[in-house]
Amino acid sequence: MSDVEWQRAFAARIRQPQVPLLEGITAERMAVYETLFFNNIEGFISGAFPVLRTLFDAPRWQRLVRSFMAEHPAASPYFLQISQEFLAWLQSGYVAEADDPRFILELAHYEWVELALDVSEAExxxxxxxxxxxxxxxxxxxxxxxxxxxxxxxxxxxxxxxxxxxxxxxxxxxxxxxxxxxxxxxxxxxxxxxxxxxxxxxxxxxxxxxxxxxxxxxxxxxxxxxxxxxxxxx
CATH class of the missing domain: 3.90.930 (Outer Surface Protein A; domain 3)
Known part of the structure; x- marks a missing residue:
């Protein structure tokens, strides 16, 4: 396995814990990276969509964030744009569960607008x-x-x-x-x-x-x- 292939496999495991462990890396060691990555992404999403976050219990919210991490090919590495990437995933890749509110997409867009205007560099x-x-x-x-x-x-x-x-x-x-x-x-x-x-x-x-x-x-x-x-x- 080349270095690039190894890095991709490592990243895939971080995004999706169901992916098999890489040879030579223990589950305990991998769990540290997985937890750090999830907590960082989840923290940015919760901060950008505070009202949306309150509408879900913890297990459903974790499934939502993990689905985003596993499924969405983010186009930007910048943390400030994670909210935009999350919104894009909701609009194109999100699959609702039975108890999810029907207004999720519009509420998420409304909350994203506040952050987008707050950080905009437009004159x-x-x-x-x-x-x-x-x-x-x-x-x-x-x-x-x-x-x-x-x-x-x-x-x-x-x-x-x-x-x-x-x-x-x-x-x-x-x-x-x-x-x-x-x-x-x-x-x-x-x-x-x-x-x-x-x-x-x-x-x-x-x-x-x-x-x-x-x-x-x-x-x-x-x-x-x-x-x-x-x-x-x-």
């Missing part, structure tokens, strides 16, 4: 929509889910949220109306506020009158104060 532009402000829409009321609230059915209407990092580098959250969410998505895509507002008025059957634009201005002013959106520099 806030001098005008337009901030790259550190993400409008999000979920089937489940993810911002309310916890140990004492675990819905069995999604809401009739989507939960629309805005998550952003402010000027003090604090990640903040607000709930949006369907209209505000659609406006945020259009501004994020680079559309001008006037164009977006006229089109949304037509789409929602609203008169594009003084009252309509006064309300819209109040919303945009609020977003401007919070560093979410800046009007064009003339």
């Amino acid at each position: 806030v532009p001098s005008e337009g929509w901030s790259s550190l402000a993400w409008p999000l829409a979920y089937q489940w009321p993810v911002q309310r889910i916890g140990v004492t609230f675990q819905p069995r059915q999604p809401d009739a209407q989507p939960t629309c949220l805005l998550v952003w990092r402010d000027g003090q580098d604090q990640v903040r959250f607000m709930q949006l109306s369907a209209f505000s969410y659609q406006l945020a998505v259009r501004l994020q895509a680079g559309e001008t506020s006037n164009s977006a507002l006229y089109d949304l008025a037509k789409q929602h059957g609203l008169p594009a009158d003084k009252h309509y634009f006064s309300n819209a201005k109040s919303l945009l002013d609020d977003w401007q104060r919070q560093g979410i959106w800046q009007p064009p520099i003339l």
Whole structure:
């Protein structure tokens, strides 16, 4: 066995204890590496998804983390990106057990967004929509889910949220109306506020009158104060 093959076999055993031991390595010695590796990965995942963690008992959580370790070919070695790799596995390789909540994927994404914005190196532009402000829409009321609230059915209407990092580098959250969410998505895509507002008025059957634009201005002013959106520099 070449050195590279040996290293791959060693890594495979660490990820999946069912793999046979390598010749010359005792189970006790291997257990040290397996425990260290599992505890490190599990610690990063638990820290990134604290609400998700509370919804599982210890045996189910361990099975979930071990399945991720064994099955997911992570594309990045950086610890800060483990949460992104875990989310990618949930979206593509995760197999639910009978008692798993149906909202796992959306809750995990919602929790990941906070970490992603917290560590993002993106710069806030001098005008337009901030790259550190993400409008999000979920089937489940993810911002309310916890140990004492675990819905069995999604809401009739989507939960629309805005998550952003402010000027003090604090990640903040607000709930949006369907209209505000659609406006945020259009501004994020680079559309001008006037164009977006006229089109949304037509789409929602609203008169594009003084009252309509006064309300819209109040919303945009609020977003401007919070560093979410800046009007064009003339």
